[in-house]
Amino acid sequence: MSEQLFLIAQIAGQSVAIDANQVESVVDIAHVVAVPRAEGHVRGLAALRSRVVTVIDTRAALGLAPAERDTGRAVITPVDGHHYAMLVDALDDVAPFESQPMAVGVPLSPVWQRAGRGLVERDGEPILAVDLAALVPGPDCADHTGRD
Numbered sequence: 001m002s003e004q005l006f007l008i009a010q011i012a013g014q015s016v017a018i019d020a021n022q023v024e025s026v027v028d029i030a031h032v033v034a035v036p037r038a039e040g041h042v043r044g045l046a047a048l049r050s051r052v053v054t055v056i057d058t059r060a061a062l063g064l065a066p067a068e069r070d071t072g073r074a075v076i077t078p079v080d081g082h083h084y085a086m087l088v089d090a091l092d093d094v095a096p097f098e099s100q101p102m103a104v105g106v107p108l109s110p111v112w113q114r115a116g117r118g119l120v121e122r123d124g125e126p127i128l129a130v131d132l133a134a135l136v137p138g139p140d141c142a143d144h145t146g147r148d
Contacts, residue, residue: 003096006120008127009075010089011058014112017097017120017129024076029055029085041135046085048076055085061135062111077132086132097122099129 005020032044032055041060045052053076060066067089074085097120102108108116108128118129 003098005094006097006099006129007075007094008092008122010092011130012062012064012111013089015092015122015125015127017099017127018075018132019099019129020094022075022077022132024078024083026091027074027076027085028072029074029087030072043087048083048085051083053083053085055087056136058086058088058135062115064111075132079133079136084132084136086135095122 006017007020007023007026009016009018027048029046029048032046034044035042038044041057043055043057043060046055055074057066067087073089073091074087075091077084077086100119100121102116102118112128112130115130115132115134116128117131117134119126120129121127
């Protein structure tokens with residue numbers, strides 16, 4: 001396998017690796033406008049470089065309690081022709097890693113099962129590689145990625 005570029009971020013206190021092909025940009029979100037009747041994981045809408053993006057609370061999308069405070073850091077990712085700002089707790093690094101498939105029998109909490117796509121290893125520590133598109137539908141929606 002060859003190395004590919006990953007963005008290392010923190011979501012709910014967990015280090016995650018995001019394939020750079022999913023990352024259009026990394027931004028600070030200043031103001032989010034709530035959307036009435038939106039799903040709980042949709043924080044709202046934000047203006048970003050002359051366009052509107054849907055802001056997704058990644059913690060809530062995983063089925064966890066939302067963050068106590070807004071970090072304002074987000075990864076912009078396109079999904080099905082729309083742009084989403086995926087909130088993250090922190091951004092750490094961008095580096096090349098060799099992606100490994102999820103090994104059979106790896107204990108992965110149910111919260112992370114839907115988003116987990118593999119592992120990368122940084123300094124001997126495994127980091128879960130996640131698919132941001134899997135978090136867009138939210139915790140109670142069907143997985144639109146085609147994965148069982």
